[in-house]
Amino acid sequence: MSKRGKNTASAVSIFNIDDLSTWQKYRKGLCDTCHATCCTLPVEVTVSDLVRMSLVDEFEAEGDLKAIAKRLQKARIIDNFNHKTAIFTLARMANDDCLYLDSKTRRCTIYHQRPETCRNHPQIGPKANHCPYRPRE
Ligand code: SF4
Secondary structure, eight states, X not given: OOOTTOOEEOSSOEEOXXXXXXXXEOOTTGGGGBOOGGGGSOOXXXXXXXXXXXXXXXXXXXXXXXXXXXXXXXXXXXXXXXXXXXXXXXXXXXXXXXXXXXXXXXXBTTGGGOOHHHHHTTTSSSSTTEEOOOBOX
């Protein structure tokens, strides 16, 4: 079960994604056994990310961002758009998984096109260099 806010018992600690004190210090190889819990967090993206993800073309990206947001909200690809910061937030599945996360393999299906936020995690994030690590079941 991967619902946000639910506690998950582990040998070491009680994990709760919303409690940063339960996040683990990132180390190489940690992702290999992880449930990809980081891919259940809200992902903020720019229009450049949307171009790389092939959701917006270069021409459209130079136009009205609100119109892009409206189109992508209707398609349920983004949840919201902050016009002051020009940041879009990607939509998630009912269980909080990112739309681009494979539910079985727990791998990103657009890895080479993934947003900067994902590329920079966990160096940049709610708790720098720490992960919401939870082992796969
Ligand atoms: S785009 Fe890929 S790496 Fe980023 S949160 Fe979604 S599944 Fe994870």
